[in-house]
Amino acid sequence: MHTSVRPIHLWALLLIAVSLMTAGCLQDRPQDGPVSVPEETSPIQTHYSPGEITRLSEAAEETANASLNAIAEIPPEKRTFETTVLAFDRVMADYSDAVAPLTLMGYVYPDAGIAAEGMACEESTSAFKTAVFTRRDLYDALRGQTPHTPEEARLYDMTIRDFEKNGLNLPDDRLAKVREMRTELSGLEIRYAANLNNDNTTLECTADELAGIPPAAMAAFSQTPQGTYIVTMKYPDFIAVMTYADNVETRTRMYEASSNRQAEANTALLEEAIVLRQKIARELGYATWADYQTDGRMAGNTSTVMGFLTSLQAPLKGKYDDEMEDLLILKKSLDPAATAVDPWDITYLQEKQKTQEYAYDEEEVREYFPLDTVLHGLFETYGTLFDIKFSEVGDAQVWSPDVRLYAVTDRADNETIGYLYLDLYPRDGKYGHFCAAPLVGGRLKDGTYATPVVAILGNFNRPEGERPSLLSMYEIETLFHETGHAMHHLLTTAPYGSLSGFNVAFDFVETPSQTLEEWAWDPEVLESASGHYTNASRKIPADLRDRVIAARNVGTGTFYTRHLLADSLEDMRFHTATGPINVTEVWYQTCEDVTGTRPPAGTHQPASFEHLMGGYDAGYYGYLWSKVYALDIVDEFKEDGMTNRTLGMTFRDEVLSRGNMEDGMVLLENFLGREPGVEALYRHIGINNSKA
Numbered sequence: 001m002h003t004s005v006r007p008i009h010l011w012a013l014l015l016i017a018v019s020l021m022t023a024g025c026l027q028d029r030p031q032d033g034p035v036s037v038p039e040e041t042s043p044i045q046t047h048y049s050p051g052e053i054t055r056l057s058e059a060a061e062e063t064a065n066a067s068l069n070a071i072a073e074i075p076p077e078k079r080t081f082e083t084t085v086l087a088f089d090r091v092m093a094d095y096s097d098a099v100a101p102l103t104l105m106g107y108v109y110p111d112a113g114i115a116a117e118g119m120a121c122e123e124s125t126s127a128f129k130t131a132v133f134t135r136r137d138l139y140d141a142l143r144g145q146t147p148h149t150p151e152e153a154r155l156y157d158m159t160i161r162d163f164e165k166n167g168l169n170l171p172d173d174r175l176a177k178v179r180e181m182r183t184e185l186s187g188l189e190i191r192y193a194a195n196l197n198n199d200n201t202t203l204e205c206t207a208d209e210l211a212g213i214p215p216a217a218m219a220a221f222s223q224t225p226q227g228t229y230i231v232t233m234k235y236p237d238f239i240a241v242m243t244y245a246d247n248v249e250t251r252t253r254m255y256e257a258s259s260n261r262q263a264e265a266n267t268a269l270l271e272e273a274i275v276l277r278q279k280i281a282r283e284l285g286y287a288t289w290a291d292y293q294t295d296g297r298m299a300g301n302t303s304t305v306m307g308f309l310t311s312l313q314a315p316l317k318g319k320y321d322d323e324m325e326d327l328l329i330l331k332k333s334l335d336p337a338a339t340a341v342d343p344w345d346i347t348y349l350q351e352k353q354k355t356q357e358y359a360y361d362e363e364e365v366r367e368y369f370p371l372d373t374v375l376h377g378l379f380e381t382y383g384t385l386f387d388i389k390f391s392e393v394g395d396a397q398v399w400s401p402d403v404r405l406y407a408v409t410d411r412a413d414n415e416t417i418g419y420l421y422l423d424l425y426p427r428d429g430k431y432g433h434f435c436a437a438p439l440v441g442g443r444l445k446d447g448t449y450a451t452p453v454v455a456i457l458g459n460f461n462r463p464e465g466e467r468p469s470l471l472s473m474y475e476i477e478t479l480f481h482e483t484g485h486a487m488h489h490l491l492t493t494a495p496y497g498s499l500s501g502f503n504v505a506f507d508f509v510e511t512p513s514q515t516l517e518e519w520a521w522d523p524e525v526l527e528s529a530s531g532h533y534t535n536a537s538r539k540i541p542a543d544l545r546d547r548v549i550a551a552r553n554v555g556t557g558t559f560y561t562r563h564l565l566a567d568s569l570e571d572m573r574f575h576t577a578t579g580p581i582n583v584t585e586v587w588y589q590t591c592e593d594v595t596g597t598r599p600p601a602g603t604h605q606p607a608s609f610e611h612l613m614g615g616y617d618a619g620y621y622g623y624l625w626s627k628v629y630a631l632d633i634v635d636e637f638k639e640d641g642m643t644n645r646t647l648g649m650t651f652r653d654e655v656l657s658r659g660n661m662e663d664g665m666v667l668l669e670n671f672l673g674r675e676p677g678v679e680a681l682y683r684h685i686g687i688n689n690s691k692a
Contacts, residue, residue, distance in 0.1 A: 042397040043419040043453040044101040053117035060098035067091040072137040093497025107431040126186035133166040134179040192613040212246035235459040255344040259603035266607035290575040293618035319557030358551040366470035368530040368540040377529025385648030418490030421455035436485035443497040477520040484516030494659030508664035510626035566594040568621040575618040631680035
């Protein structure tokens with residue numbers, strides 16, 4: 001499932017992403033020609049000595065506090081919009097630019113001690129921002145200032161809203177209570193994330209128990225001296241077992257082990273966080289945490305979100321039931337005694353279904369999609385759409401040999417408009433999924449526009465010997481998705497740091513990424529991103545390409561029902577509760593309500609539902625909500641051509657570059673020329689409109 005954002009805890013670990021490889025392992029590196037960045041002008045600092053992250057974090061906070069104190073101390077009669085609101089935005093943007101790279105290191109740095117400093121920095125950063133937005137003296141200094149332009153009015157409204165949503169309308173004693181609870185909440189969230197980052201759950205399996213898994217995937221497993229295999233819960237290992245292992249007991253063990261990662265510790269942390277969120281919401285005048293979170297978003301309120309999810313439930317359930325019937329028939333052909341499809345069967349059977357109905361298997365397709373070749377095709381596609389180019393930076397300063405850095409340049413004037421780090425392979429202690437993390441924001445600064453920087457984190461299979469990292473279609477889509485987030489961040493022209501890039505309403509943030517992931521399924525784009533790993537000139541055959549695209553329909557009802565609708569309802573049920581809850585039981589009941597079956601007893605999915613402790617609490621619905629808008633945008637491109645630069649530049653100018661300078665609906669209507677609707681989503685899933 002794609003992930004994405006929050007300032008690395010992440011109002012922008014845009015929950016999903018991708019990872020790369022070392023210089024010596026790569027074949028044809030995708031680039032327009034190498035450029036170099038001297039160490040002293042590297043986009044961010046990437047190497048740290050023990051204690052350095054802590055010192056830098058403390059220094060950034062000290063500098064910011066001094067500047068904020070200066071704003072608060074301006075006599076009322078001497079305050080201006082420039083010296084208060086604009087100055088506040090600059091101070092907070094400077095602070096974010098200073099600490100975002102430090103917090104990233106908590107998720108990626110190879111040295112465990114320094115990574116721990118990064119996680120601690122994230123916790124102190126969250127506490128600092130809570131303290132700032134609960135300072136009455138700052139609120140009083142900013143409130144009542146007069147904007148001079150529509151842009152300044154937008155900044156003023158959004159800034160004051162941030163203060164007021166943090167309790168500045170409360171008396172001091174209650175405000176102090178909110179501040180204390182928010183700091184405590186941040187600590188719970190960071191401990192939950194650290195537990196998963198450091199989780200080392202593995203299975204030990206014999207070769208017979210792993211029968212059916214392709215040799216390339218088997219080669220990636222480590223082995224014991226006795227010849228058994230060690231399988232981790234990292235994405236490449238998990239997906240290999242769940243997709244290909246013929247032994248049902250092996251798949252069952254893998255499913256249960258993954259579903260029980262950090263079960264005891266993280267279940268308790270999540271339940272504690274939910275109760276704490278309830279208390280914060282009540283102090284702030286909201287009935288539930290969901291009411292608090294949705295206030296100011298596109299949905300506007302909890303009832304709108306629940307109405308949206310409920311409207312999808314029956315149409316999706318029909319599609320889901322049809323797919324489960326087909327999978328049960330297939331399972332019975334393999335096991336005549338079968339009476340039901342179990343969760344650990346679904347991915348395995350869907351792969352069998354693709355093979356039977358479309359006459360190919362995923363391993364055959366992977367051979368045409370080496371990571372570097374896909375990157376080249378992706379860069380060419382986005383380069384055409386947005387009139388930009390990507391050039392790899394030679395001798396870049398990076399935090400791990402796996403990491404690569406690209407300069408993104410505007411073709412119109414050859415000016416560098418941003419930097420993109422790619423960290424795309426799993427390693428111990430690293431963030432375990434896919435995401436995009438903003439490191440430096442775009443904004444007007446000292447008379448020029450600051451150069452934004454973003455990182456994409458991922459977990460693709462590492463190269464093995466002469467065989468490069470080969471991507472599945474899901475992984476290709478993920479790469480396009482996360483780079484879509486990166487485009488949103490890098491192509492921004494918003495003048496203010498707090499409103500640039502993907503600092504947008506949370507239920508709009510996935511719109512650009514879910515739009516651009518659709519390019520992975522365009523026939524011409526897919527062909528351009530292909531090239532057999534033994535001979536790059538061998539593109540994927542047109543017939544195979546078309547069968548791959550057609551096979552995308554396999555499991556769409558299951559995906560949207562189980563992974564989006566059920567998870568969204570689970571999230572909303574957690575955060576519309578008004579007292580302590582058993583999150584595992586709520587998850588069981590939600591799955592039963594949505595799919596008709598309960599998850600296996602003894603599994604604890606909420607303990608590893610990272611989104612809910614990483615910024616998507618009462619916000620996971622945003623994936624489905626944004627998908628509606630994304631597919632409407634894609635339909636416009638399908639009419640005019642998926643690589644139509646004119647339309648691509650309109651999308652860049654009207655949506656990607658604008659950040660949060662206008663409401664998301666305004667941006668959509670400006671681009672579409674009309675209000676978006678849900679019909680494109682139903683067409684995409686294959687649901688007849690009459691069922692909607």
